[in-house]
């Protein structure tokens with residue numbers, strides 16, 4: 001089945017009791033048993049819920065995997081993956097990634113004895129060099145948040161396979177419509193379903209997709225034992241979001257391309273981070289592993305003062321100043337003080353995330369209106385060079 005069809009039909013089975021075409025929201029904590037131990041596969045809703053089961057099936061189908069697992073947030077999904085490990089195990093991860101992932105690794109799991117090596121993953125040699133006999137997991141994000149760096153998923157998978165290490169890819173920025181890491185050799189795909197999967201900025205949720213049954217069972221055991229499960233209403237919302245994921249991502253990519261080019265030619269803009277540019281260092285790899293380049297763009301002004309950045313951040317009218325991304329509406333964000341504030345400043349600067357970087361989540365409005373909005377906001381900095 002082609003992708004566009006999968007987004008509409010994955011996980012959707014008419015309700016056997018009523019014929020309802022949409023999966024009902026099974027708002028229940030428990031299930032009545034006919035006799036002790038005699039039940040329909042549903043015992044207690046932390047372990048199983050039919051709305052969640054429909055979503056988990058859909059997640060697997062649209063990522064091209066065998067099994068899906070839904071969590072109460074993206075970081076809860078990440079948390080479950082790290083709980084596969086034990087003290088002394090080592091993880092190789094990127095030096096540019098979502099701030100909350102960095103916080104979870106460095107502030108929570110470090111004290112449980114898990115060792116994290118942060119490397120520049122745009123060069124596979126850095127990853128290969130960081131492998132030790134204790135390495136159990138490679139954690140990759142591509143494109144990265146917020147610098148839009150690209151890691152070669154196939155290359156990472158080769159290193160992982162050769163050394164018997166798991167590879168997990170945070171696929172939030174691309175979404176299953178633009179990139180499918182399992183098909184490139186990853187073992188686990190992680191999503192913040194809060195973002196493109198839900199698509200409407202109305203739910204917090206996370207997801208994992210896996211091919212290997214034993215690995216799925218281990219992660220399911222963690223999911224039910226640790227309990228970070230999403231409620232049925234949230235599962236319903238993400239199921240609904242997935243139906244339009246294909247056409248939304250087409251429009252996000254279309255608008256993203258227009259805005260990236262507008263910014264690149266703007267006289268007040270110094271640098272634009274977007275993997276669709278042919279001169280982006282990761283462009284060829286991005287082109288080979290992504291269907292299109294999406295709607296996430298970061299940029300810096302020639303005037304690199306906080307005052308100028310603040311004028312743009314507060315000056316847009318259609319782009320709302322907010323954390324998060326992937327919704328139908330456009331957002332503007334200041335990583336240094338918002339999404340990535342939990343990363344120490346020296347670390348951020350060292351990895352190329354400047355104090356004045358501005359990140360855009362380009363929505364699906366009319367691109368001309370979005371460009372006019374950015375143009376007027378950047379214009380507010382004129383005469384302050």
Ligand SMILES: *Cc1c(COP(=O)(O)O)cnc(C)c1O
Nearest residue numbers: 073074075098145172192194205
């Ligand atoms: C938002 C985000 C997360 C965390 O997900 P939550 O749903 O906020 O817990 C992880 N990775 C990336 C790339 C994100 O953008």
